[in-house]
Amino acid sequence: MSPVSPVSPTITPMPQALGAVVTGLPETFDGAVAAQLNDAWMRHQVLFFPQAHLDDERLIALGSLFGNLAATSPGRADDHRQQTVLGAHGEILEIDADRERANAWHTDVTWAETPPTGALLSMRTCPERGGDTMWLDQYRAYETLSEPVRTLVDGLRAVHGRPPSTGEHTHPAVITHPVTGRRALFVNRGWTTRFEGMSSIESTGLLRMLCDHAERPENTVRWTWTPGDAALWDNRCTQHYAVNDYGTAKRVLHRVTIFAPAA
Structure with missing residues (x-):
């Protein structure tokens, strides 16, 4: 304690x-x-x-x-x-x-x-009205995936960045938090662009599905x-989203x- x-x-x-x-x-x-x-x-x-x-x-x-x-x-x-x-x-x-307005998850x-x-x-x-910020739970996003999808994403690496505006780096699609030890989905609509070893069609479809799943209202606080x-x-x-x-x-x-x- x-x-x-x-x-x-x-x-x-x-x-x-x-x-x-x-x-x-x-x-x-x-x-x-x-x-x-x-x-x-x-x-x-x-x-x-x-x-x-x-x-x-x-x-x-x-x-x-x-x-x-x-x-x-x-x-x-x-x-x-x-x-x-x-x-x-x-x-x-x-x-x-x-x-600067970053109205995207x-x-x-x-x-x-x-x-x-x-x-x-x-x-x-x-503002007197509007301008809220939302956050979503990437632990919950991972834990509520079906077992076959969790098994798939556990073995993937995702590419993040939008050169030349940013750098570019690859991270595991699922990370283990260094303090809590919990597993969290680690992809996002703002910066993740593709998965290593997948075609463009495969990457686009899987990334869209994972982001749609993570961004469900029941995973969020506002x-x-x-x-x-x-x-x-x-x-x-x-993840977070500043509402514009x-x-x-x-x-x-x-x-x-x-x-x-x-x-």
Whole structure:
């Protein structure tokens, strides 16, 4: 059992397939809080912090409980090149929807050799209506496949990336989470393009089926933002989708991307 801090946040699981709400976040984050939040992160995959109002210093402090931080992917200076990077060491990416709208299901940066383990978003300006974000459970997506399909995808490797806009890398179609030990589907509509050893027709049909299966509403949770909310997700076992239904309204977030510490 994780140690409990004298000032311990309350973690309430959501009724959907994944997600939990964290309230009572303390001003400082000691080892007990870090252990409690990491345990909740592994259990629930996405943590929501309503009205946390994290300034950039606290955003970095909270994100650092889960790994090493960067604004975006190491080695890709042109990634999100139109956005603003903040923080003393460039840890924060400012995401302004006037310049970028990613309204498609995806897992972040799976075209990299080592994709990020997670990310923490802090909502600074959000529309009065619309602009929700959805996440889906890649554990559940894998576990609810039929046994013959699970057997097929267990042995496949998938190619991720859309050169020249991104790099390109191959990953197993199903991965074992390094902490939980659970198996998760690791393909997504945003970045996965084909399976090694398959024809174009075979790859296209199988990828479409897997994405349609993963994206079913019963595999998802949806968050309606208010200014000051924050959300943390595990990039290894989720996908997410920013809903583009708010017209010309402003939507600005600060994000830190989380990478596993060196072994």
